[in-house]
Structures are given as structure tokens and as C-alpha cells.
Amino acid sequence: MSREHLETNIIRILRILGIIFFIIIVAFPFYWMIVSSFKSLEELLMRPANLWLDIRKINFNAYYEVLFEHGFSRYIANSTYVSIITVALSVTLATVGGYAVTRLRFRGQAFMSYSILIIYMFPAIVLVIPLYVVFSHMALRDSIHVLILVYLAQTLPVALYMLRSYFQTLPVEIEYAGLIDGCSRMGVIWRIIIPLSAPALASVALYTFMIAWNEFLFAFMFLDTPEKFTLSRGVVQLAGSVHLSKQLVMAASVMVTVPILVLFLFFERYLVRGLTSGAMKG
Amino acid sequence: MASLTLKAITKRFGKVMALSRVDIEVKDGEFCVLLGPSGCGKSTLLNIIAGLIPQDQGTVLLDGQSVDSLAPRDRDIAMVFQSYALYPHMSVSQNLSFGLRMRGTPKPTIRESVQWVARLLGIEDLLDRKPRELSGGQRQRVAMGRALVRRPKLFLLDEPLSNLDARLRANVRLELKQMHHQIQGTMIYVTHDQVEAMTLGDKVVVMRDGKVHQIGPPEAIYSYPSNTFVATFIGSPEINLYRGMLVRKDGLPHFQGAGFSLNLGRLQIDLKEGEVEVGIRPEDIGTGQAESMDLRAKVEMISYVGSEKYIHARLGDEALTFCAPKDTALQPGNVVHVAVDPGRVHIFHKGRRI
Numbered sequence: 001m002s003r004e005h006l007e008t009n010i011i012r013i014l015r016i017l018g019i020i021f022f023i024i025i026v027a028f029p030f031y032w033m034i035v036s037s038f039k040s041l042e043e044l045l046m047r048p049a050n051l052w053l054d055i056r057k058i059n060f061n062a063y064y065e066v067l068f069e070h071g072f073s074r075y076i077a078n079s080t081y082v083s084i085i086t087v088a089l090s091v092t093l094a095t096v097g098g099y100a101v102t103r104l105r106f107r108g109q110a111f112m113s114y115s116i117l118i119i120y121m122f123p124a125i126v127l128v129i130p131l132y133v134v135f136s137h138m139a140l141r142d143s144i145h146v147l148i149l150v151y152l153a154q155t156l157p158v159a160l161y162m163l164r165s166y167f168q169t170l171p172v173e174i175e176y177a178g179l180i181d182g183c184s185r186m187g188v189i190w191r192i193i194i195p196l197s198a199p200a201l202a203s204v205a206l207y208t209f210m211i212a213w214n215e216f217l218f219a220f221m222f223l224d225t226p227e228k229f230t231l232s233r234g235v236v237q238l239a240g241s242v243h244l245s246k247q248l249v250m251a252a253s254v255m256v257t258v259p260i261l262v263l264f265l266f267f268e269r270y271l272v273r274g275l276t277s278g279a280m281k282g
Numbered sequence: 283m284a285s286l287t288l289k290a291i292t293k294r295f296g297k298v299m300a301l302s303r304v305d306i307e308v309k310d311g312e313f314c315v316l317l318g319p320s321g322c323g324k325s326t327l328l329n330i331i332a333g334l335i336p337q338d339q340g341t342v343l344l345d346g347q348s349v350d351s352l353a354p355r356d357r358d359i360a361m362v363f364q365s366y367a368l369y370p371h372m373s374v375s376q377n378l379s380f381g382l383r384m385r386g387t388p389k390p391t392i393r394e395s396v397q398w399v400a401r402l403l404g405i406e407d408l409l410d411r412k413p414r415e416l417s418g419g420q421r422q423r424v425a426m427g428r429a430l431v432r433r434p435k436l437f438l439l440d441e442p443l444s445n446l447d448a449r450l451r452a453n454v455r456l457e458l459k460q461m462h463h464q465i466q467g468t469m470i471y472v473t474h475d476q477v478e479a480m481t482l483g484d485k486v487v488v489m490r491d492g493k494v495h496q497i498g499p500p501e502a503i504y505s506y507p508s509n510t511f512v513a514t515f516i517g518s519p520e521i522n523l524y525r526g527m528l529v530r531k532d533g534l535p536h537f538q539g540a541g542f543s544l545n546l547g548r549l550q551i552d553l554k555e556g557e558v559e560v561g562i563r564p565e566d567i568g569t570g571q572a573e574s575m576d577l578r579a580k581v582e583m584i585s586y587v588g589s590e591k592y593i594h595a596r597l598g599d600e601a602l603t604f605c606a607p608k609d610t611a612l613q614p615g616n617v618v619h620v621a622v623d624p625g626r627v628h629i630f631h632k633g634r635r636i
Binding site: 176177182183 | 334370380385
């Protein structure tokens with residue numbers, strides 16, 4: 001075997017080993033979570049080390065209980081509401097804001113453009129106590145709308161930054177053509193920029209949704225009333241209250257994780273597709 | 283269709299003077315070419331006419347009416363971009379009809395107009411395609427069509443042919459000229475290609491560094507360049523330009539260059555002595571063996587361009603290029619007598635034509 005041949009083979013084997021290693025690290029907990037959620041309590045208590053799931057014994061009781069006895073149908077509705085409103089606001093504001101700092105000339109444009117990420121220099125843990133105090137004094141704390149506000153503040157900088165970077169890659173001549181063809185600025189954004197930015201908008205929406213859906217710290221600090229809990233807050237509540245029923249916590253965790261997974265698989269097609277090819281010289 | 287008047291247009295980008303007091307008058311139906319090297323401000327000027335960027339000073343008038351306060355969409359102009367700038371998410375027919383739809387044109391009229399322009403440009407088969415499924419030449423046609431379909435007052439074309447390969451470019455150039463005859467539109471055409479400018483333009487505006495250097499029909503620009511920049515920028519091969527002294531011998535003006543002397547004859551009798559530059563176009567130089575020809579040049583190199591040959595020779599201490607028939611017997615190393623018709627010598631003083 002030649003030396004080069006040997007080297008390629010070694011690299012190939014190492015690569016496969018690396019992939020297997022990461023799959024185990026990432027996928028095993030996920031697998032364990034799903035498997036456990038389908039088992040009954042006795043099964044879990046009797047044979048805690050059993051990695052396999054007996055298909056004949058699949059048990060949906062945990063989901064039923066979590067949804068209807070532990071209030072998770074409500075939490076899902078809350079999380080969905082919070083996430084969707086956050087996504088809608090964040091994408092809308094980031095589109096007009098990102099366009100403004102990319103294309104329009106105004107006083108302080110460069111500063112605006114570069115200061116977008118400054119907010120990220122403050123970690124959430126630093127902000128949560130002052131915000132807790134402020135919102136408590138204003139009697140706004142225990143509300144999912146305040147949560148939306150906080151999530152918006154948290155996601156908007158990155159959303160703006162992502163869209164700005166994308167808008168900068170769009171050729172300005174297309175917008176010029178639109179302006180000459182009879183569009184106003186808003187018309188250009190609506191009819192030309194937004195359709196062309198579908199991949200970027202999809203990534204921003206997905207990113208924002210993930211943050212809003214998964215966020216725990218602020219939800220934990222701000223929400224007191226169980227009817228207002230979001231999913232992540234509900235899972236912690238459940239884990240803290242029902243000591244033995246591991247399958248319930250696992251079922252709840254599945255409900256938190258799976259929507260994001262599905263969304264990601266669905267949007268993934270849009271993320272890769274570049275729409276601008278063909279506009280310019282080829 | 284409309285006439286266009288630019289009055290003292292000035293534009294600065296930071297410290298750079300992009301345009302300084304540009305005055306241009308374009309008549310109704312005229313084909314006006316803005317010609318200059320890259321960075322001369324011609325595209326900026328086009329964007330100002332379109333209203334895409336505001337000028338610092340000066341006025342743009344369409345049909346005698348100022349359009350300075352009008353948005354691009356209200357100026358009733360159309361523009362073809364160098365990059366074509368087609369809408370990638372729309373089909374060809376949607377690209378063509380976009381401007382009409384934005385203006386609320388009735389649907390039957392839109393359909394007719396799109397059909398008309400598609401037939402005019404021979405792109406009827408492409409109407410359902412997306413821009414990314416088109417070749418470069420087809421995209422260029424669609425871009426032209428998008429401008430034509432609205433029948434605007436004024437067409438602005440920003441180097442529309444520069445992304446086509448050489449053969450296609452020559453064809454499209456001819457078509458463009460025919461199309462201009464057919465629709466009689468007022469056109470402003472930006473290019474850095476002198477051949478395009480000469481073949482297409484009714485009027486050529488030569489620009490450099492944000493200033494207009496000369497305006498006139500192509501023949502005038504070529505035959506009477508108003509300064510050394512215009513003289514060297516226009517014409518291929520480049521004009522022979524020499525710096526030297528104007529002196530009088532036997533009452534007649536002579537140009538004294540580096541290592542040669544040129545009799546300027548009686549036509550230039552009024553010229554004052556002093557420092558000048560002279561320009562001689564390669565095709566204005568004749569060769570022969572006659573004793574009356576007082577200039578002798580040594581051939582150094584010959585380039586064959588098909589229809590003729592360019593002879594690169596040495597005249598005194600200067601380089602001299604001239605044209606010779608393609609069957610010329612000249613060889614590198616030969617010494618030839620050359621002569622110039624004094625009437626065809628361009629004389630400049632401090633860069634300006636005298």
C-alpha cells in the first residue's frame with residue numbers, strides 16, 4: 001500500500017470515529033429522553049439501566065398526564081404565543097432597521113450600524129436583577145408581554161446584524177431599478193428586498209423563535225402565576241415538584257425540543273437557497 | 283420623448299469632486315454618449331439625472347421643466363444597468379411588466395406592451411423564464427426591454443454592453459442603433475469604449491475627472507479634439523503626441539521635436555513661437571521614397587490587425603505609429619520617408635487646441 005493511500009485511509013477512519021463520537025455525545029441524551037418518556041413509571045423504577053424500548057409497551061400516559069394534569073397544554077399555548085409574537089416583531093423591526101442602516105444615509109448611520117451589537121456586551125444575568133426590580137416596581141413583572149419585550153431586546157441586535165449583513169450583499173442596482181420602475185422606498189423593501197431576502201428572513205425567524213422558545217432565566221425570574229408559565233419554566237416546575245416521575249419530565253422535555261427540531265428541518269431548505277443568482281451578469 | 287438640459291451640475295463625495303459644473307444639452311430624440319475613463323463621473327451623472335442620488339448644485343431639466351424635486355419614479359425615465367439588475371424572483375414577463383404594473387396601467391395594455399417589446403427584441407420565447415435561466419445576451423435584452431416597455435421620456439443606459447463578449451457586443455450595438463431610429467427616443471448612453479461612443483452617438487460628451495472636456499458629434503470630436511486628453515483618448519491606435527518648440531524657419535512655422543523637425547506649412551502661419559504639443563493621427567501619415575519627404579523614421583515593430591498594419595517606428599528620439607496597407611513590404615529595420623499633411627496636424631498649447 002502506498003504511503004499516500006495509507007494516509008487517506010487513516011484520515012478516513014479518524015473522520016468516521018470523530019463523527020461517531022459526536023453523534024453519541026449529541027444523540028444519546030436525546031434518545032434517552034425520548035425512550036424514557038414512553039415508559040411507564042414501574043418500568044423505569046424496576047429496570048433503570050435498560051437502554052431499550054419495548055415497542056409493545058409504548059406508553060403515552062406520560063404525555064397525557066403532562067398535558068392535561070400538569071397544565072402543559074397551557075404552557076405550550078403560552079410559549080407559542082410568546083415565540084410567535086417575538087418572531088413577528090423581531091423580523092419586522094430588523095427588516096426595516098437593517099435596511100435603514102444599510103442603504104439610507106442619515107446622521108449617525110455608521111454609529112448606529114456598528115453599535116447594534118453593543119447590547120451583547122451585557123450578559124443576561126447582569127440585566128435580570130435590575131429588570132426584575134424595575135418591572136416589579138412598575139407592577140409589570142408577572143406578565144408574558146414583558147417577557148416578549150425582553151426577548152425582543154435580546155434577539156433584535158443579532159437579527160439586525162444578520163439582516164444588515166445580508167442586505168449588504170444585495171446589489172443596489174436592483175433597488176435602483178425598482179425606484180425607477182415606480183416603487184417608493186417601502187415598495188422596494190416590500191416587493192424586492194423581502195422576496196430576495198427569504199433565506200435570511202427564515203434564519204432570523206428561526207433564531208428568534210429558538211431563543212424565545214427555549215429561554216429560561218427571564219421566564220423563571222419574572223413569572224409567578226402558573227397560568228402564565230412558558231414551557232421551559234413549566235418543565236422546571238415539574239421537575240421540582242414531582243420527584244419520582246421521571247417519565248413526566250422527559251415527556252415535557254420532548255415537547256420543548258421537538259417543535260424546534262421540526263422547525264429547523266423545515267426551514268433548512270430555505271436557509272441554503274440563495275435567491276439572487278441571475279440578477280446580475282452571469 | 284423629451285429634451286434634457288443639465289445646468290452646472292456639481293457633486294462631491296467627501297473631498298472628491300465627482301462632478302464640477304457640468305452643462306449638457308440633449309435634444310429631443312438625440313442619442314447622446316457620455317464617454318470617459320472609469321472614475322470620470324459619468325455614471326454619477328447618470329444617477330443624478332435618474333434622481334437616484336441628489337446633486338449638490340445645479341439643475342436637471344426635462345423638456346425645460348426642473349425635475350430636481352421629483353422622485354425617480356416620477357421623472358418618467360427608464361434605465362438600463364451595466365449589471366442588468368433584473369428582478370431575480372420574477373419571470374421575464376413580470377420583469378418587463380413591473381414598471382407598468384406599479385403605475386397602475388390596465389391589464390390589457392400591459393399585455394400588449396409586453397408582447398410588443400418582446401417581439402421587438404426577439405425574446406417572445408423567454409417570457410416564462412427566470413433571469414437565472416437566461417444567457418448574458420438574453421439578460422441584456424430583457425434589461426433593454428424593461429426600459430423600452432414603458433416608453434419613457436428619456437432612456438438612460440449605463441454601459442449596457444460591457445458584460446457581453448466582443449462579437450455579441452458588435453451585433454447588439456448595431457441593433458441598438460436601429461432601435462433608436464425606430465423608436466426615436468432620447469437616449470443618454472454611458473461608456474468608456476470609444477468605438478461604442480463613435481458608432482452610436484449623435485453627440486459625444488467626453489469627460490474626465492468630473493469635468494466635460496468636449497461636446498460634439500463624433501466626427502468633430504475625432505477631427506478637432508479640443509485638448510490633448512480628448513486627442514489621446516479617442517482614436518485607435520492612439521494619436522502620436524509630441525512636446526517641443528514652435529520656431530520659424532524662412533518665415534514658415536516649424537515644429538522642433540526631440541530629434542526631428544516638422545514643417546507646419548502656410549496654413550499655420552499665424553502661430554506664435556514657443557512651447558507647443560503636436561498630435562498626428564496614425565492614418566494621417568503617408569510613406570514613400572520621394573526626396574521631398576523630409577522626415578525619416580526607422581521601423582521597429584509591425585502589428586497586423588487584418589484590414590491593415592500598424593507600423594511602430596522611431597522618429598528622432600520619439601515613437602511614431604502609423605498605418606500602412608496590409609500588403610506593405612515594410613520590415614523592421616527599414617528606414618522610411620514619412621510625410622504629414624500640415625492641415626491635419628493638431629497643435630496644442632498647454633494642453634488646449636490652438
